[in-house]
Amino acid sequence: xxxxxxxxxxxxxxxxxxxxxxxxxxxxxxxxxxxxxxxxxxxxxxxxxxxxxxxxxxxxxxxxxxxxxxxxxxxxxxxxxxxxxxxxxxxxxxxxxxxxxxxxxxxxxxxxxxxxxxxxxxxxxxxxxxxxxxxxxxxxxxxxxxxxxxxxxxxxxxxxxxxxxxxxxxxxxxxxxxxxxxxxxxxxxxxxxxxxxxxxxxxxxxxxxxxxxxxxxxxxxxxxxxxxxxxxxxxxxxxxxxxxxxxxxxxxxxxxxxxxxxxxxxxxxxxxxxxxxxxxxxxxxxxxxxxxxxxxxxxxxxxxxxxxxxxxxxxxxxxxxxxxxxxxxxxxxxxxxxxxxxxxxxxxxxxxxxxxxxxxxxxxxxxxxxxxxxxxxxxxxxxxxxxxxxxxxxxxxxxxxxxxxxxxxxxxxxxxxxxxxxxxxxxxxxxxxxxxxxxxxxxxx
Numbered sequence: 001x002x003x004x005x006x007x008x009x010x011x012x013x014x015x016x017x018x019x020x021x022x023x024x025x026x027x028x029x030x031x032x033x034x035x036x037x038x039x040x041x042x043x044x045x046x047x048x049x050x051x052x053x054x055x056x057x058x059x060x061x062x063x064x065x066x067x068x069x070x071x072x073x074x075x076x077x078x079x080x081x082x083x084x085x086x087x088x089x090x091x092x093x094x095x096x097x098x099x100x101x102x103x104x105x106x107x108x109x110x111x112x113x114x115x116x117x118x119x120x121x122x123x124x125x126x127x128x129x130x131x132x133x134x135x136x137x138x139x140x141x142x143x144x145x146x147x148x149x150x151x152x153x154x155x156x157x158x159x160x161x162x163x164x165x166x167x168x169x170x171x172x173x174x175x176x177x178x179x180x181x182x183x184x185x186x187x188x189x190x191x192x193x194x195x196x197x198x199x200x201x202x203x204x205x206x207x208x209x210x211x212x213x214x215x216x217x218x219x220x221x222x223x224x225x226x227x228x229x230x231x232x233x234x235x236x237x238x239x240x241x242x243x244x245x246x247x248x249x250x251x252x253x254x255x256x257x258x259x260x261x262x263x264x265x266x267x268x269x270x271x272x273x274x275x276x277x278x279x280x281x282x283x284x285x286x287x288x289x290x291x292x293x294x295x296x297x298x299x300x301x302x303x304x305x306x307x308x309x310x311x312x313x314x315x316x317x318x319x320x321x322x323x324x325x326x327x328x329x330x331x332x333x334x335x336x337x338x339x340x341x342x343x344x345x346x347x348x349x350x351x352x353x354x355x356x357x358x359x360x361x362x363x364x365x366x367x368x369x370x371x372x373x374x375x376x377x378x379x380x381x382x383x384x385x386x387x388x389x390x391x392x393x394x395x396x397x398x399x400x401x402x403x404x405x406x407x408x409x410x411x412x413x414x415x416x417x418x419x420x421x422x423x424x425x426x427x428x429x430x431x432x433x434x435x436x437x438x439x440x441x442x443x444x445x
Contacts, residue, residue, distance in 0.1 A: 025188070026189075026226060026230055026231065026232055026233055026234065027233045027234060028191060028233065029141075029213050029219055029223075029231065029233055029236065030198075030209055030213060031233060032233070032236055032311060032312055033198055033201065033209075033310070035198040035199070035200045035201065036198070036199070036200070037196035037197065037198055038196060038197065038198075038199055039194075039196060040146065040194065040195060040196065040197065043197045043199060043206075044199075045197065045203045045206060045207075047195070047197055047203070047206040047207040047209070047210045048145075048146045048148070048149055048195060048210055048214075049062070049066075049146070049148065049149060049152075050062045050065050050066065051207070051297055051299055051300050052299075053297055053299055054297060059152065059155055060155060060156050060159045062152055062156075063152035063153050063154070063155045063156030063157075063159075064156045065295070065296075066149050066152050066153050066156070066215065067153045067156050067157065068291065068292050068295045068296070069211060069215040069216060069292060069295075069296060069300070070142070070153065070215045070216065070217070070292075071216060071217075071287075071288055071291060071292040072084070072102070072153070072157070073291050074284070074287045074288065074291050074292070075088060075090075075099050075137075076088065076099045076100070076101075076102050077099075078099075078167075081165070082103070082163045082165065083160070084101070084102050084103045084157065084160060084163070085101045085103055085109075085163040085165040086098065086099045086100045086101035086102065086109075086165060086167040087099065087101070087165065087167040087168060089168075090136050090243065091243070091244070091444055092136070092172075094172050094173060094176040095170065095171045095172035095173050095176065095177070096170065096171045096172070097134055097136045097170050097172065098167040098168045098169070098170060099136075099137075099167060100167050101163065101165050101166065101167055102157060103157070103160055103161065103162050103163040103165075104157065104158045104160065104162045105162035105163055105164050105165070106162070107164065108163075108164050108165055108166045109162060109163065109164075109165075110128070110157075111158075111162060112128065113128050113154075114128075115151050115154060118150060118151070118153075118154040119147055119150045119151065119154075121133065121137075121139065122139055122142040122143070122145055122150045122153075123139065123142065123143045123145070123150070123192060124139065124143070124186070124190065124192055125137065125139035125140075125182065125186055125190060131179055132179045132180065132182035132183050132186065133182065134170075134179075134182060135182070135185065135186075135189070135190075135229065138217045138220045139186075139190060140186075140189055140190045140191075140230075140231075141213060141214060141215075141217035141219070141220060142214065142217070143190055143191060143192050143193065143194075144193070144194060144195040144210070144213055144214035145194070145195070145214050145215070146194055146195065147194075149214075149215075185228070185229075185230075188228075188230070189228075189230040189231075195209075195210050195213075195214050197209070197210075202306070204299075204302065204303045204306045204307075205303070205306050205307055205310065207299075207300065207303040208302075208303035208304045208305070208306050208307025208308070209307050211296075211300055211303060211304050211307070212304050212307050212308060216288075216292065216293075216304070218237070218250065218308070219231050219233070219236065219237065220240075220242075221240055221241075221242040221247035221284065221285075222237050222238075222239060222240055222247045222248070222249070222250045223235065223236055223237055223238065223239075223240055224238055224239060224240050225240065235314045236251065236311055236312075236314065237249065237250035237251045237257070237308070237311045237314065238251055238257075238314035238316060239256075239314075239316055239319075242283070242284045242285075243283065243284055244382075244386060244441060244444050244445070245282075245283040245284060245285075245382070245383055245386055246375075246378060246380070246382050246383050247284075247285070248319070248374045248378075249314060249316045249319060250308055250311065251311050251312060251313050251314040252309060252310075252311060252312060252313045253313035253314055253315050253316070254313070254321070255315070255319065255320060255321040256314075256315055256316035256317075256319035256320075256321075257313060257314065257316075258308075258309070259313060260321070261275075261278065263302075263305050263306070263309065265278055266305045266308070266309070267298075267301050267302060267305050269281070270289065270293045270294075270301050270304065270305070271289075271293065271294055271296075271298075271301055272289070272294070273285075273286055273289040273290070273294070274366060274367050276366055276369065276372075277324050277325070277369070277371060277372035278372055278373070278374075279369075279372060279373030279374055279375060279376070280367045280369075280373070280392075282375075282383065282387055282392040282393070283383070283386065283387075283390070283392075286393060318378075318379060318380065319374070319377070319378060319379075320377060320379070320428040320429050321377075321428060322372050322373070322374060322376070322377035322427070322428060323371065323372070323377060323426065323427055323428040324371060324372045325361070325371050325372070341417055341420050341421040341424065343414075343417045343421075344417040344418050344419075344420055344421025344422070344424075345421055347414060347417060347418045347421070348418060348421055348422065348425075351407075352418070352422075355368045355404075356368050356369075356370050359371070360376075360425070360426040368404075370422065370426045371426055375387070376422060376423055376426050376427045377423070377427040377428045377429070378423070378427075378431070379423065379427075379429045379430070379431045379432075380431060380433065381419040381420060381422075381423050381431035381433040382433070382441070384419040384422055384423060384431075384433075385415050385416070385419045385433055385437075385438050385441055386441055387404065388406075388407045388410070388415050388418065388419065389406065389407070389408050389415060389438075389441060389442055389445060390406055390408070390445060391403070391404055391405050391406035392404040408442070408445075411435075412435035412436070412438040412439045412442065413435045415435075415438045415442075416433050416434055416435045416437070416438045419431060419433050419438075420432060420433060
């Protein structure tokens with residue numbers, strides 16, 4: 001073998017190793033903040049547990065608060081099923097995973113688990129029987145929980161009625177159905193360490209970091225993933241997917257993210273599920289608001305806002321700055337949208353205009369306002385099509401008039417036509433979603 005061939009071979013090996021290292025080794029969720037994190041025992045504040053202004057003192061109420069902050073009920077409750085009894089499907093590229101029953105039923109739930117069993121599952125992703133859990137259960141986030149908070153959550157769950165229910169078996173394809181592989185995944189991507197605050201940051205920032213990372217696990221939906229399905233925190237909060245829905249960019253980028261939002265707007269959105277000229281929460285985010293975020297005391301929501309707004313900007317080239325209003329005095333956009341998709345116009349005129357109006361704004365039912373919403377300004381039109389297919393209910397408190405029904409009985413062509421019409425009329429950039437893409441979204445439901 002010649003010297004030049006050896007050199008080329010060595011360069012190739014180094015390049016392959018460099019790419020592998022880039023994929024395998026990713027920064028932690030709070031690496032962007034810099035500073036010198038310290039063990040919790042060396043920090044003068046108390047960012048963990050329930051907040052100081054939480055009114056209840058009993059252990060179960062405190063555990064319920066933490067369980068709500070962690071949004072446990074959403075994932076462990078099937079549609080129409082008993083709360084926490086499992087069976088909710090999570091469709092992935094590797095197959096379908098069903099959430100387990102976590103009620104205190106001794107046979108089908110976790111009633112026989114000790115405190116140590118429960119803490120190990122949250123911190124290390126290993127169940128009572130020593131089986132490795134799939135990271136659809138976000139133990140890489142829950143690992144930052146203190147033992148006390150993990151045990152408080154268990155105390156609350158064990159206070160609930162036991163429900164006898166066995167979740168369906170997972171349907172993962174080989175080799176992903178081999179749980180032993182999760183030990184290797186955890187070796188790289190689960191730090192198995194508790195939360196460490198940053199003394200150079202404010203008390204509210206540290207509290208927000210604990211809430212957003214250890215409990216609410218915001219990055220699980222809003223951060224893109226590596227080929228090995230770990231969170232790519234190099235682009236932290238740069239956007240991801242949750243059950244087919246696009247989970248949009250939460251970084252401080254002013255166009256694609258929330259850099260243009262005020263702290264008050266973001267706080268209102270998290271507490272209510274809607275902010276005027278910013279849009280409403282639908283799909284999994286609406287559930288997060290309803291079951292989790294709206295139950296937090298205002299100081300905790302403010303802390304999350306402070307933390308999230310500190311995340312550096314990550315651009316998303318396919319997400320333009322949202323159009324905040326449709327100028328009624330300038331009919332050019334109306335004419336262009338109507339001419340581009342007359343079928344979409346006809347559907348909108350028959351079915352949609354009563355709630356959404358020709359201007360896309362509704363002063364009487366703000367939840368139905370379209371202008372400014374990120375989904376309307378998404379050129380993929382993914383979430384618009386999903387809202388039509390699955391329905392879009394911001395929150396039960398929004399009232400029946402704001403609960404958009406499912407139009408799944410419509411054809412793929414009709415869903416595509418209306419989606420493209422809505423983005424062209426009310427958004428910054430028209431979409432071009434196809435009936436074939438709509439069909440894929442329909443089949444993934």
